[in-house]
Amino acid sequence: MLSGSEKHLQIMGTQINYYFICKTKLWFFSHHIKMEQESDLVSMGKQLHQGTYQREKRDYTIDNLISIDFIKKGDLLEVHEVKKSKKMEKAHEYQLLYYLYYLNVVKGVQKLVGVINYPKMRQKMTLEWDGSREDEIRELTKEITSLIDGDLPKPIKTPACRKCAYYELCWV
Numbered sequence: 596m597l598s599g600s601e602k603h604l605q606i607m608g609t610q611i612n613y614y615f616i617c618k619t620k621l622w623f624f625s626h627h628i629k630m631e632q633e634s635d636l637v638s639m640g641k642q643l644h645q646g647t648y649q650r651e652k653r654d655y656t657i658d659n660l661i662s663i664d665f666i667k668k669g670d671l672l673e674v675h676e677v678k679k680s681k682k683m684e685k686a687h688e689y690q691l692l693y694y695l696y697y698l699n700v701v702k703g704v705q706k707l708v709g710v711i712n713y714p715k716m717r718q719k720m721t722l723e724w725d726g727s728r729e730d731e732i733r734e735l736t737k738e739i740t741s742l743i744d745g746d747l748p749k750p751i752k753t754p755a756c757r758k759c760a761y762y763e764l765c766w767v
């Protein structure tokens with residue numbers, strides 16, 4: 596059992612992503628109300644991965660907290676995520692920054708770089724990791740922990756609601 600001061604070390608990549616999409620969604624997910632498996636978006640995402648990067652070594656799960664789409668090893672260890680569109684760019688960016696943080700700060704892996712791949716758009720975004728954002732990511736994990744420990748945040752209607760698995764819990 597983790598102490599209160601260590602709970603922020605148990606944040607999942609998905610929770611980082613949801614923090615930037617919707618705090619109500621983050622709270623539902625974190626309280627084990629998990630309906631996302633039924634979402635068409637998730638299965639579309641899986642098909643996208645299967646069809647696009649079959650030659651890469653894929654899907655590394657670490658401590659049941661982070662799940663990396665694939666890695667490449669060169670001078671730097673490249674940590675890759677594959678995304679469908681740039682609609683949730685900030686969520687994607689921070690999820691990957693958290694992976695880099697976790698690998699570096701918690702696991703002691705050095706010389707990292709993150710890459711977000713948008714195969715449908717034939718674009719990539721590279722995120723350097725030099726430790727300068729370590730404090731920012733640590734504070735983010737603490738903020739998420741405190742949000743989860745609080746009451747259910749009031750839902751706010753956004754375009755993301757339309758395809759959200761929790762729609763009925765919020766709006767019906």
Ligand code: SF4
Pocket residue numbers: 616617618619620750751752753755756757759760761762763765
């Ligand atoms: S339906 Fe909308 S408000 Fe409710 S959890 Fe989903 S994204 Fe958030």
